[in-house]
């Protein structure tokens with residue numbers, strides 16, 4: 001296993017809408033270094049979410065290849081892809097995607113692999129880490145947006161994934177909540193996780209080791225920290 005955690009080669013995603021074809025990603029190729037913090041920027045519609053969904057194995061390309069932690073993903077069955085996703089990838093969405101009828105603790109435990117009692121202990125520790133130990137038994141509707149997103153961060157970390165993907169994670173949050181989510185992602189990064197964040201927000205661009213810029217499904221800029 002080398003220093004690459006994600007590799008995409010010629011990745012192409014098209015959507016067919018009303019007889020038209022939209023090219024959301026156009027033969028995209030790049031590698032992500034293990035342990036790096038990568039920010040993806042680009043105008044609305046440039047393909048950021050599509051790219052994160054492909055890397056997160058939530059959608060699949062028509063053309064091209066994707067390796068996650070050395071595993072070539074195109075030949076995986078649905079069950080194998082789900083296993084890679086559960087074990088290696090944590091995903092954070094703009095709109096939190098918590099289940100409304102479950103408590104914060106239950107939401108964090110939900111994707112856990114292995115022993116339930118051990119998972120609950122890890123979930124409590126993660127809720128404590130994100131500052132929500134005293135909110136464990138509240139449902140999403142009884143939490144602020146910022147709190148819900150911190151629950152979602154805890155959920156993304158429950159299986160200790162090597163890769164943390166976040167799609168506009170602070171798009172619905174105020175500046176203060178944004179800082180808290182940023183700090184959690186930075187802490188995960190310090191603990192060795194690879195973090196990839198798509199966002200319009202400046203705060204991620206400032207802390208990232210590398211900024212990729214998409215335009216119309218193509219990579220038009222790729223800056224490492226030293227050259228910025």
Ligand SMILES: Nc1ncnc2c1ncn2[C@@H]1O[C@H](COP(=O)(O)OP(=O)(O)OP(=O)(O)O)[C@@H](O)[C@H]1O
Pocket residue numbers: 015016017022023024042043044045046047048049050051
């Ligand atoms: N499910 C879909 N069906 C059809 N077209 C889609 C679908 N999802 C995205 N697209 C199109 O693909 C292109 C890329 O969309 P994508 O959501 O990846 O952009 P984005 O960079 O995340 O934008 P934003 O900053 O607004 O979140 C856009 O032209 C969009 O309209």
Ligand SMILES: [Mg+2]
Pocket residue numbers: 048049050167168
């Ligand atoms: Mg998007």
